[in-house]
Amino acid sequence: MPPTPAPASSSRASTRCRSSARSALADQPRTKAGRPLLWAAGLSLSLVAALVVALLARDSRYEADTGPLDVPRASPAAATAALTTFVDGIEARDADVMADLAPGGDTAARDLLAGIGRNAAALALVGVTARYVDQVGAVDEDGTWSGVVELTWQLDGFDPAPSEADVVVTFAPDGDTLGIVGFGSADGGGRSRTPLWLRGELSVARTAGVLVMADGTTGEADDVAQRVTRGIQVVRRVLPDWEGPVVVEVPASGADLDETLGASPGTYADIAAVTAAVGSGTADDAPVHVLVNPDVTDGLRRAGAQVVMSHELVHVATDAARSAMEPWLLEGFADYVALRNTRLPDRVTLGRAVDAVRRDGLPEALPSAADFDTRSDGLQAAYEGAWLACRIIAERVGEERLVQLYGDVSGGAAIGDRLRMRGLPLGRLTATWRGTLADLSR
Known part of the structure; x- marks a missing residue:
């Protein structure tokens, strides 16, 4: 920018x-x-x-x-000095050093920075660097101004490599020096990421191979950790060789989720959770976390929230965040694993897809990438349709071959070729899928 x-x-x-x-x-x-x-x-x-x-x-x-x-003028040199102290405070796990970075009298900034210092200890943050890049916008009359900072960080024992992102940091005069007062884009336009651990003190829950950080209560973090533990067991029934670790982030709201991911406001408003890289890195070892939208999951029943978590853990287990496969297979497979032992009736698991058929008519093809747009009105119907397609594959050729198909396509194989090799050409799969939807919509 x-x-x-x-x-x-x-x-x-x-x-x-x-x-x-x-x-x-x-x-x-x-x-x-x-x-x-x-x-x-x-x-x-x-x-x-x-x-x-x-x-x-x-x-x-x-x-x-x-x-x-x-x-008033911006001072890159003073900003660099403040960022050096910031990194030193993180490395020392010293909440007092962090709090002293706030301008005198700014209680809110002191609390924010002290909380970040405590996060550094609770999350075992390592590899933290902060390099000043450039100024953002004009300097306010009181001398407050913002700058883009290239930030790196890593969760020791969980992230295979540091995450990296451009973060907007707000500075303010503090006598002859410069203090830090906040993080994040002032206009909320999704121009930069704001890592969750920069939002103040978080609640952290740990179990074997699981780390949950929540911008909420300790009880909320514990509940999510238990959901993750159950979800790991669900995934291993189909993917027994998968081993964690798993990191889950729970922002305070859907709007905070957008900012954590550097997305435009409203992008994930209707999404219960997403598995994504937590920084802007694209390397094969760039950390991938599950991020939960509490605005949606708080309204789900316990079973529904568990299915959401199990679905996302399939994405973690299969490195789906870096996959370019057809979205109906990627999302349908995750739902197949998550719903495998739920034994819910079709009127529940396919309710929105059936409603869409009754309203708009029978679709000609399996769900497309456009159907999985996060703001699409038919998003839930697309997920259900994708799950039905994967269920049909498992019923016709077996679960083991479905898993093999997913792995082959994830590795770059053409889905049509692999379906044909297993005796279920794409055209036949689509026809069976359409016939099932037609029967259910009568």
Whole structure:
């Protein structure tokens, strides 16, 4: 994002006689070459000269102020010094050092920074670096300003490598130094990420191979950790060789989820959870976490919330966040594993898909990428349709071959080729899928 230039730190005032003379000359008609005509509207060049002399005489005692104006300016050097202290405080796990980074009298900033210091200990943060990049926007009258900071961090024992992201940090004067008052894009436009651990003190729950951080109560973090433990058992029934670890983040709201992922506001408003890289890195070892939207999951029954978590853990187990496979197979397989032992009737598991058929007619093809857009009105129907397709594959060729199909396509194989090799060409699968939806919608 291109930074907005800061206001000029100084300016020069012009004498009124010069500006008046320029104005008078500027008003004259000009030749094609751009030079002013000697006569225009009865005013001769000699009269212009007389006017200039008169103005000079009238304003002879005017003095131009050519000194610099006293306006607040951003200081990259001071920002770098503040960020150095910030990193030192994280490495020392020292909440007091972090709190002292806040400008004097700013209680909210002190509490925020002290909480971040405690997060550093609870999460075992390592590999933290913070490099000032550039200014964002103008400097406020009180000297507060924001800058883009290239941040790295890693959860020791859980993340295979550091995460990295551009984070907006807000600075404010503190005597002769610069303090830190907050993190995140001031306009909320999804221009940068705000890692959850920068939002203040979190509740943290740990079990074997599981780490949950929640911007909520300790009880909420514990409940999610138990959900993860049960979900791991569900996934291993189909994928027995999978081993964690698993990291789950629970922001305070859907809006915070968007900002944590650097997404535009509202992107994940209707999504219960998402498995995604937590930074902007694209390497094969870039950390991937499950992120939960409490605005949605808090409204689910216990069984529903468990299915959501089990679904996301399938994505973790199969590294789906880095997969380019057809979304109906990717999402349908995750739901197949999550719903495998629920024994819910079709009117429940396919309710929205059936409603869509009754309303819009029978679809011609399996759900497309557009159907899985997070803001699509038919998103839930697409998920249910994808699950039905994977269930049909398991029923026709067996669960083991479904797992093999998923693995082959994840590795780059063409799904049509692999279905045909297993005796279920894509056209036949689609026809069976459409027939099942037609029967259920009658």
